[in-house]
Amino acid sequence: MASPSEPSENEVIEFVTFVAGEQSFCIEITQIREIRRWSPVTLLPHAPDHVLGVMNLRGAVIPIFDLAAKLGLGRITPTERHVIIIAAVSGQTIGLLVDSVSEILSVRSDSVQEAPNVRGDDTTSCVLGVVPVEDGMTRVIDLRRIVPNATEGAA
Amino acid sequence: MSNSIRDTFFEECEDLLDALIEGLSEMSAGTHEEETVHAVFRAVHSIKGGAGAFGLDQLVNFAHTFETVLDRVRSGEMEIEPDLMRVLQRAGDHLSDLVEANRIESGVDETTHAGLLGQLNGFLGKEGEDDVADDGAEEFVFEALSIDIGAPMETAPQTAGFEIRFTPRPELYANGHEPLLLFQSLSQLGSLQVTCEYASPPLGASDWQAPAASWQLTLATSEPEHAIHEVFEFVEGLCELDVQPIPVGPEQPEQQVVTEPAQAPPPTDPLPKPDHPRSAEPRQESRPDPKPAGPRPTLRVDLERVDRLINTVGELIINQAVISQRIEEMNLPSGAGLTTELEDYKLLAREIQEGVMAIRAQPVKPLFQRMSRIVREASDATGKAARLVTEGESTEVDKTVVERLADPLTHMIRNAIDHGLENAEKRAQAGKEPVGTIRLAAFHRSGSVLIEVSDDGAGLNREKILEIAISKGLVSPEADLNPGEIDNLLFMPGFSTATEVSNLSGRGVGMDVVKTAITSLGGRVTIQTRAGEGTTFSIVLPLTLAVMDGMVVTVSDQTMVVPISSIIETIRPSPGELHRFGVDGWLLSIRGSYVPIVDVAGCLGTGDSRADIREQVLLLVQTEGQSHCALAVDGISDQRQVVIKSLEGNYGHIPGVSAATILGDGKIALIIDPDAVIANSSASLRRLPDPRLEKELPHGIAL
Incomplete structure (x- = not known):
C-alpha cells in the first residue's frame, strides 16, 4: 500500500472525504492545506478541460482542477456552493474543485485496500486505494497523479 | 579549520581576484596609475596570506612567484611591456583557476601551472639577478610568523638606509596590529636600530587610551623605500609614518624620483613636520586610494x-x-x-520596493571583467588578435541576471572572435587595424538594461547563413527572407556557421542556446550587422525579475497584462487603416507600411466568439525579427507596476504566457509574452506577406 506517508500496519490515518461526480473520494488529511468556497478563477489558455484556471491564495498563484472532469466523471459547473480543497503534494500547491466535503474519516492503515486492478479508466489511474465506509466505500486520491508537472508535463 | 572560515577566505578571494583582474586589465590597457600596481600586488599578497593559513601550498607557491614579479614591476625594476602583461594576465587567470580548484578541492592543469611558473621565473631571471634563488617557495616564510628576532639592535653599517618615525594611532592597536611584528619584518630588510620614545601622559589625562609610545627606527638596508612601505602596508592610515632616506647611498630613492615625476606635495598632510618631498610621494600615492579604490563597507547577507x-x-x-x-x-x-x-x-x-530591488542589483563589472579572459583565450585559440573594450561597467542588474548572463556572453564573445573578426590578412586588406575590437557595453534604457556585444569584423555573411540554413533544412529553398530574418536564422536550433567544427565555438550548441538563456531571463536579443563594419548583438533585459511595468488590457473578458517594454505604441485604428487579408487575417497600415495584426484572444484560445477587429485596440510591438506586429486586444484599462508570479511552480508553462500577476482586486491576471503569442500565430502569419517586401515568410521560422 503506497500511501504517501507509508504508515505502519496499525497506524490510524485520517482522511477528508468529499464528493465529486457523485462518487465519494478522500485525501489524506496531512496533504490538505485548507478548504475554501468556490470563487471565480482566471482562465488559462491552452489548458485541458479539467483545468479551471488559477486563483490567488494569499499571493500565491494556485491552479484549480475540476476533479470530476479529471477523473472522467463529467465537468462540474462551479457555483457558490461548490468547494475548493487546497492540497499540497511534492512541493506544489493545487486546488481541487469538488461538489462537497463530507467528513473526516479515521481508519486503521490496514483497512485501506489496494485499488482493484481495473484498466483503462481515468478514475482508476488516479486512485491509490479504497476504504470501506458505512454506506459503501471511498476512494483514496493519488494527488501525484493530479498535479500537472508529475503527470502530464506542461498542460 | 572551521569550514566557515575557509568559506570566508574563498569569498574574499573572489573579491580579491576581481580587483586583481581589474587592475591587470587596466595595466594592460595602459590606463593604470601607480596605485593600480599596488592594488594588484596587494590582491595577490592577500590571497597568498590566506592560502598559507589553510596550507594550500600550490596556491601559495604560485602566488608568491606571481607576487615577486609584481613587486619588481611596482618598484619600477621591471618595465610594463606587452610580453610581461601577457604573462601577468595569464597568471591572473591561472590564479583564479588555482583558487577555484582549491575551493572545490580538485587539481589544476599541471602543464599550464608549470608553464606559467616557468614564464614568471623567466622574468625574474631576466630582470632580477640577485635573489632568484630565494624565490624557491619552500623557503618562503610568512613574516608575521617568524618568531626569531635575530639581533636587530646592531649598529647599522653606514651604507644606505632610512630614518623611520613611527607613531601608532589607537586604531592600530584596536585592529590587532603589533609594532613588534612590524619591526621584525623591517629587521629582515637590513640592520635595524630601534629607539622607543615614551611620552608619559600626565596622570589623569583625559584620553588614557591614546598610545604614548612612538619609535624612531634606523634601518640600514639596500632595499628601496617601497620595501619599507610594504612592511607598513597594512597599518597605513593607522599610524603616523615618516620615512626619510639617509642620504649616503641614495641610488634607490633617486630611482623613485624618476618613476614618480614632479607631483605637488600632499596638501593635507597631517604630519607635524612637512616631509621631504621625495619621501612624501609614495605616501601621497597611497593615501588617497582608500577613498576611490578602497571597498565601501558591505554586508554579506544570505x-x-x-x-x-x-x-x-x-x-x-x-x-x-x-x-x-x-x-x-x-x-x-x-x-x-x-x-x-x-x-x-x-x-x-x-x-x-525599488530599495529592496537595489539590494539584488549588482554592477556588471565583474561579469565584464571575466569576459576579458574569454577574449584572451579565444584570441589565443583562433590566432586572431583581439582586445576587449568595455563600457558602462557600473550599470547595475539583478544578481540572477548577472549570473545567468555569464554563459550567453561567453558564447557570444567567442562567436564574435571566431566568426565575427576577420583574420589578420583580411583585416589588413580592409584597412583595419590588426587587433580586432570586441566591445561590451551596458546601459540603462527606459526601464530595461541593454547589453551590447559588438565586433568590428566583417559583418554577417547573409548569403552563407541562408545557404547553411537551407542545407540544414531549417528553411525551404524557395523562402525569400528579408535581411533581418536571415540574421535571425542564427538563433535557430541546430544552426552553426562554422563550416569546420572548431573547438572554440562550433560545438553544436549555437546561438539558440544564447537566445533561450536570455529569453528565460525575460530578455530579448537582436542583431544589427553592417557589411565590413561589424556585428552588434543587443540584449534587452528587464531591470528586475520580480516586478515590471505592464499595461493592463482586456482580452475576451479576461484581464491580462502586456509588458510595457515591448509595446511601441497603442493604436485605435480608423476603419481605413484596416485591411482584410486572407481568410480571417488583417493588416494595419501605419505610416506607409503594413503590419500584421495578431488576435491575442485567438492565439491564446480564450475567445470563442471573435471580437470585431474594428472595435479592438491595437498594441504595436516589435518582434524579435526586427519587424512590427500589432496585437489586438479588447481594451486597455490601466498601466501599472505588477509583481511577477511564476506559473511554473504550481502549474507549468503556458505558451504565450510568461507569468501571472495579482491585480488590485485580488484577481490573477496573466502576463502575455508578445513574442510567444506572435510565434503561436505563425500558422496564420505564414500566410501573410512580409509587410515591407511583400514576400512570403519562410516556414518554420519562429519569430
Whole structure:
C-alpha cells in the first residue's frame, strides 16, 4: 500500500472525504492545506478541460482542477456552493474543485485496500486505494497523479 | 579549520581576484596609475596570506612567484611591456583557476601551472639577478610568523638606509596590529636600530587610551623605500609614518624620483613636520586610494533573506493596489484628503520596493571583467588578435541576471572572435587595424538594461547563413527572407556557421542556446550587422525579475497584462487603416507600411466568439525579427507596476504566457509574452506577406 506517508500496519490515518461526480473520494488529511468556497478563477489558455484556471491564495498563484472532469466523471459547473480543497503534494500547491466535503474519516492503515486492478479508466489511474465506509466505500486520491508537472508535463 | 572560515577566505578571494583582474586589465590597457600596481600586488599578497593559513601550498607557491614579479614591476625594476602583461594576465587567470580548484578541492592543469611558473621565473631571471634563488617557495616564510628576532639592535653599517618615525594611532592597536611584528619584518630588510620614545601622559589625562609610545627606527638596508612601505602596508592610515632616506647611498630613492615625476606635495598632510618631498610621494600615492579604490563597507547577507524580503514587498505592492481600489470604490467625497495619503502610500511602497530591488542589483563589472579572459583565450585559440573594450561597467542588474548572463556572453564573445573578426590578412586588406575590437557595453534604457556585444569584423555573411540554413533544412529553398530574418536564422536550433567544427565555438550548441538563456531571463536579443563594419548583438533585459511595468488590457473578458517594454505604441485604428487579408487575417497600415495584426484572444484560445477587429485596440510591438506586429486586444484599462508570479511552480508553462500577476482586486491576471503569442500565430502569419517586401515568410521560422 503506497500511501504517501507509508504508515505502519496499525497506524490510524485520517482522511477528508468529499464528493465529486457523485462518487465519494478522500485525501489524506496531512496533504490538505485548507478548504475554501468556490470563487471565480482566471482562465488559462491552452489548458485541458479539467483545468479551471488559477486563483490567488494569499499571493500565491494556485491552479484549480475540476476533479470530476479529471477523473472522467463529467465537468462540474462551479457555483457558490461548490468547494475548493487546497492540497499540497511534492512541493506544489493545487486546488481541487469538488461538489462537497463530507467528513473526516479515521481508519486503521490496514483497512485501506489496494485499488482493484481495473484498466483503462481515468478514475482508476488516479486512485491509490479504497476504504470501506458505512454506506459503501471511498476512494483514496493519488494527488501525484493530479498535479500537472508529475503527470502530464506542461498542460 | 572551521569550514566557515575557509568559506570566508574563498569569498574574499573572489573579491580579491576581481580587483586583481581589474587592475591587470587596466595595466594592460595602459590606463593604470601607480596605485593600480599596488592594488594588484596587494590582491595577490592577500590571497597568498590566506592560502598559507589553510596550507594550500600550490596556491601559495604560485602566488608568491606571481607576487615577486609584481613587486619588481611596482618598484619600477621591471618595465610594463606587452610580453610581461601577457604573462601577468595569464597568471591572473591561472590564479583564479588555482583558487577555484582549491575551493572545490580538485587539481589544476599541471602543464599550464608549470608553464606559467616557468614564464614568471623567466622574468625574474631576466630582470632580477640577485635573489632568484630565494624565490624557491619552500623557503618562503610568512613574516608575521617568524618568531626569531635575530639581533636587530646592531649598529647599522653606514651604507644606505632610512630614518623611520613611527607613531601608532589607537586604531592600530584596536585592529590587532603589533609594532613588534612590524619591526621584525623591517629587521629582515637590513640592520635595524630601534629607539622607543615614551611620552608619559600626565596622570589623569583625559584620553588614557591614546598610545604614548612612538619609535624612531634606523634601518640600514639596500632595499628601496617601497620595501619599507610594504612592511607598513597594512597599518597605513593607522599610524603616523615618516620615512626619510639617509642620504649616503641614495641610488634607490633617486630611482623613485624618476618613476614618480614632479607631483605637488600632499596638501593635507597631517604630519607635524612637512616631509621631504621625495619621501612624501609614495605616501601621497597611497593615501588617497582608500577613498576611490578602497571597498565601501558591505554586508554579506544570505540571498534567501533578501528574496523573502522581496516577496513580502511584492505582497505590499499588491496590497497597496487592493486598498487603493477599495477606497476608490467607496466613492468618498473628494475633500476627504485620503487621495493624497493614498498617493503617498503608493510612492512609499514603490520606493521600498525599488530599495529592496537595489539590494539584488549588482554592477556588471565583474561579469565584464571575466569576459576579458574569454577574449584572451579565444584570441589565443583562433590566432586572431583581439582586445576587449568595455563600457558602462557600473550599470547595475539583478544578481540572477548577472549570473545567468555569464554563459550567453561567453558564447557570444567567442562567436564574435571566431566568426565575427576577420583574420589578420583580411583585416589588413580592409584597412583595419590588426587587433580586432570586441566591445561590451551596458546601459540603462527606459526601464530595461541593454547589453551590447559588438565586433568590428566583417559583418554577417547573409548569403552563407541562408545557404547553411537551407542545407540544414531549417528553411525551404524557395523562402525569400528579408535581411533581418536571415540574421535571425542564427538563433535557430541546430544552426552553426562554422563550416569546420572548431573547438572554440562550433560545438553544436549555437546561438539558440544564447537566445533561450536570455529569453528565460525575460530578455530579448537582436542583431544589427553592417557589411565590413561589424556585428552588434543587443540584449534587452528587464531591470528586475520580480516586478515590471505592464499595461493592463482586456482580452475576451479576461484581464491580462502586456509588458510595457515591448509595446511601441497603442493604436485605435480608423476603419481605413484596416485591411482584410486572407481568410480571417488583417493588416494595419501605419505610416506607409503594413503590419500584421495578431488576435491575442485567438492565439491564446480564450475567445470563442471573435471580437470585431474594428472595435479592438491595437498594441504595436516589435518582434524579435526586427519587424512590427500589432496585437489586438479588447481594451486597455490601466498601466501599472505588477509583481511577477511564476506559473511554473504550481502549474507549468503556458505558451504565450510568461507569468501571472495579482491585480488590485485580488484577481490573477496573466502576463502575455508578445513574442510567444506572435510565434503561436505563425500558422496564420505564414500566410501573410512580409509587410515591407511583400514576400512570403519562410516556414518554420519562429519569430
